[in-house]
Amino acid sequence: MxxxxxxxxxxxxxxxxxxxxxxxxxxxxxxxxxxxxxxxxxxxxxxxxxxxxxxxxxxxxxxVDGGVFVPRRRTEFLVGRAVELAGPGAVCVDLCCGSGAAGAVLLDRVRGAEVHAADIEPAAVRCARRNVEPRGGRVHEGDLFAPLPAELRGRVEILVANVPYVPTDEIGLLPAEARDHEPLVTLDGGRDGLDVLRRVAAGAPEWLAPGGHLLVETGERQAEGAVEALAEVSGGQLAPEVITSEDGWATVVVATRRQGDGRAG
Incomplete structure (x- = not known):
């Protein structure tokens, strides 16, 4: 042909x-x-x-296998910022890792990085293992922080969490490629799109090292709510700020674990 x-x-x-x-x-x-x-x-x-x-x-x-979330090019902005923040040998975690794209890039671009990735979807875990483990990382199957090795608590310097952030009522507005061929759990962020982000914010302070960074992607109109959720749910232990790409196609919240006792004010 x-x-x-x-x-x-x-x-x-x-x-x-x-x-x-x-x-x-x-x-x-x-x-x-x-x-x-x-x-x-x-x-x-x-x-x-x-x-x-x-x-x-x-x-x-x-x-990327069939039925696995396809890494978006806009997410390169999030991962690029994670690479900039990571020092040599940084302990990094890629939550909701999907194909393991973020973890693979961290291993490729951060010298000596220790990278762990996790996802709840078995198909995504199988795919991520082919992308992450040959580069020296480890992939775990389970819900958010649950499958991570206990020895990572308080040591994670870079926590990338590309959580689902599409509001439930807007799933039907997505392109058919995503709506029909990617797992709903990778898209649906709940009523306001921030449900999974809140769960990550609640657990992140326990896993982040003092001064460690949590990076999440969100929609432009959700950014203010994401900042409020990260600060409130973490009990003030995370200090969030919004960064955007120059062309405006990506919005990322970087939340840093405060030094000391972690409490605001």
Missing amino acids: PETGVVDRLRAAGCVFAEEEAEMLLAAASGPDELDLMVERRAAGLPLEHVVGWAAFGGLRIE
Whole structure:
């Protein structure tokens, strides 16, 4: 099947970047039959990353299985800030790790980093192990902090938590690629989109080292609520601030564990 035919089929299916996607599919397919199947799957609405089996993220090629949350390019902003804050040998945790993209980048870019990643979804854990463990990290299966080794308490310098933050009532407004092909648990943040963030904020002070940083992505209109939740739920032990990317496509809250007894004021 000629490339023009691939582009035409993708364009007819509504793929905005049909030419770029055609190049990726052509490169990934082992032959005409596989290419035809891959184009068919993409035209049916599967995320491109699920079709080809990988996503570009932070300069790395991250394996992404079907049914696993696809790492978003905007999240590179969060991970880039985490890398900047991490010193050599930093103890890092990637919660709600999905494919393990954040953990993989931390291992790749922070010299001597000790990285642990965790997710509640078994499919995500299997995928993350292929991305994180060959680079020297460890992946754990369970809910938020529960599966982490106890010896990490009070030692974590960088805690990345790309929690779900879409309000429940807005799930239906998401693109079909996400709504139909990614686990609901990776998208649904509860009534106001901050339910999982509150749970992370409640547990983070116990795991962070004094001066350690929690980094979470959120929606622009949720940022104020996220700051309030992080400060309140942590009992004032976390000092949050909002940072945004220059193009405005990413909003991140960085919450630092206070020194001393951790209490505000």
